[in-house]
Amino acid sequence: MIAAVWMPPGMRADDGKRVQIRANDQMRYDVLSIDATAGQKVTVTLTNAGMMPKVAMAHNFVLLKAGTDFVTFALAAMTHQETGYMPPEMADKVIAATRLVGPGESETVSFTAPTAGTYDYICTFPGHAQAGMHGKLIVKQALAAR
Numbered sequence: 001m002i003a004a005v006w007m008p009p010g011m012r013a014d015d016g017k018r019v020q021i022r023a024n025d026q027m028r029y030d031v032l033s034i035d036a037t038a039g040q041k042v043t044v045t046l047t048n049a050g051m052m053p054k055v056a057m058a059h060n061f062v063l064l065k066a067g068t069d070f071v072t073f074a075l076a077a078m079t080h081q082e083t084g085y086m087p088p089e090m091a092d093k094v095i096a097a098t099r100l101v102g103p104g105e106s107e108t109v110s111f112t113a114p115t116a117g118t119y120d121y122i123c124t125f126p127g128h129a130q131a132g133m134h135g136k137l138i139v140k141q142a143l144a145a146r
Contacts (some may be wrong), residue, residue: 003005006075018045019044021047023046025051032136034121036138038114038115041110042111044108046061046109048103048105049103058125060101061107065114070129071129086104095114113137115139119136120135
């Protein structure tokens with residue numbers, strides 16, 4: 001049996017957003033803004049392009065729910081080395097996250113873009129978000145099918 005799925009004109013079943021982000025020893029992402037459409041599958045691959053040892057300069061990608069103050073989240077994360085600098089008491093504020101990656105390592109995470117709005121993503125390694133290692137996911141409303 002073959003099932004048919006309706007898709008808007010010009011859209012393919014494999015349409016999804018793929019984003020490559022490189023992080024470095026200067027505590028920076030090379031992608032500071034990601035555009036997506038509500039309901040779209042988004043796949044982010046984070047690569048640590050730095051040279052410093054993981055214990056000193058690991059990076060992750062943590063996408064926060066709308067309304068979450070990223071500085072407050074990052075400060076809470078600083079005391080949670082045992083959980084990869086992810087504060088368990090704020091787990092409900094996270095949409096998607098990678099593990100911490102060291103030099104030359106990559107990690108991929110996929111998620112469905114939430115409702116239209118702007119969402120922060122950060123690195124939770126101590127001091128990184130506060131030093132400027134953060135960006136925005138900008139989600140636009142999906143067009144209604146005719």
